[in-house]
Amino acid sequence: MATLQRYFFSDLGVMLGRSLRHIFRSMDTIITATITPIGLMLLFVYVFGGAIQSGTANYVNYVLPGIFLVAIASGTSYTSLRLFTDVQRGIMDRFRSMPIAPSTLLWGHVLASLVFNGISLLIIVLVALLMGFRSAAGILPWLAIVGLLALVTLTLTWVAVIPGLTARSIDGAAVFAYPLIFLPFISSAFVPTRSMPPVVRAFAEHQPVTAIVNTIRALLAGEPVSQEIWIALAWCLGILLLAFFFARMAYKKRTA
Amino acid sequence: MPDMAIQVRDLHKSYRQLKVLQGVEFAVEQGRIFALLGPNGAGKTTLIKILSTLLKPDSGTALVNGFDVIAQAARVRHSISLTGQFAAVDELLTGRENLIMIAQLRHLKQPRRVADELLERFGLTEAANRRVSAYSGGMRRRLDLAMSLVGTPPIIFLDEPTTGLDPEGRLEVWKVVKELAQGGRTIFLTTQYLDEAEQLADRIAILHQGRIIASGTLQELKKLFPPARVEYVEKQPTLEEIFLAIIGQKEVC
């Protein structure tokens, strides 16, 4: 076992390198992952934007945090697909029959997902800038935004690992992302929650997307963040731990 | 070093109510080629998965290179390599990258050199820098085998290594398997082709209805079969006939 520990980082490096190659050799997946969020951003800003009373002059600024979350949700579904392919093609079995620290098989995919989503978010920021997005945030708030988005990505990626390991079909592996992509629509991401009917509003104000979106929005505007940052962090860490636990169970179950 | 490369005792495995292995017993000596025969669904792949630590048996013991497949899985993994029934190669990487990746994961000193040697040996040098997604089925299978030979593990599992290969490819694989055994490795292979077992194996076992119903050298198995009859020409029974005869007997009783 000692040798497995010793080689943990070298094995992880090989696995990460492999996953990164996959990403850079299928750039079309990055484009696909950014098309939906960019399309939504165009739709909201140029079509619905005029009719929505967001209370801010710059509606691009207003929708961008929600667009980030849509992008992450659709981006992490590629982790499911890649894992599913590994399992189907037998590559996973090959790795598992080798003397490799087992957790590196999953961590390689997870870390690569951070890179993948980082690139996709960068593309979205560039498009947003073209559409008139401006931020008053300094270095520290930007670091906080990057940190929070990385945490959200990490969380959703571990969620994505579960269907990747357990799905029976390729569609089953990706389908988990749809409700996640939908979640921002019932939150403060595109319209203020106060315009919603009471039941919907109650849901919207108590689901994680609203806390995350409001926090990022405040950071982008260079305003002080409210208590909501703690709610956002608590949601992320809670889901992260749960997903991590279930992903490991799903992985172990493959050996049962 | 133990004398026996693989020892299996009273192995049981079910998938829910489907009983696949029901008391499998056999042993494989070091440096031998052992062929496991069995019809579709007999449980050959299941057995290989248990021996290569991918699947846990319900009961019974299996020692590989002297290590218990459950209690000492990490040590077993150091001792083996597995070529699964379906080529397990990375489609988005090139042939060379696939081999280098495995060599790095086996912590070899010169991954590139190892990769180039294997590419040469399996006739893949020309295709080395092409992505595997553009390989033919036979090329994939050869790459798959090459990946299993990285790092010279003492025991090699091959699950139907020649399925899907053309006759030439089959002969090539046979050659490699024989070379490996001469080099002292133990080979455990499964096959549907009885002539393949006949050609390659020192010992043959037949898995049927969850048990090893016959095992031994080809000569020993031939004795289980009624002696050659004189028809128009005298004809030794082929392994295929032995196989069908044994299965037939079992099903009658």
Ligand SMILES: Nc1ncnc2c1ncn2[C@@H]1O[C@H](COP(=O)(O)OP(=O)(O)OP(=O)(O)O)[C@@H](O)[C@H]1O
């Ligand atoms: N994961 C699984 N869940 C349920 N049943 C399974 C599973 N894997 C295999 N089986 C069943 O167990 C039996 C043995 O399967 P196995 O793949 O070991 O056979 P095999 O001898 O390798 O067959 P083949 O020659 O077709 O490769 C089959 O009936 C198969 O349907």
Ligand SMILES: [Mg+2]
């Ligand atoms: Mg099989």
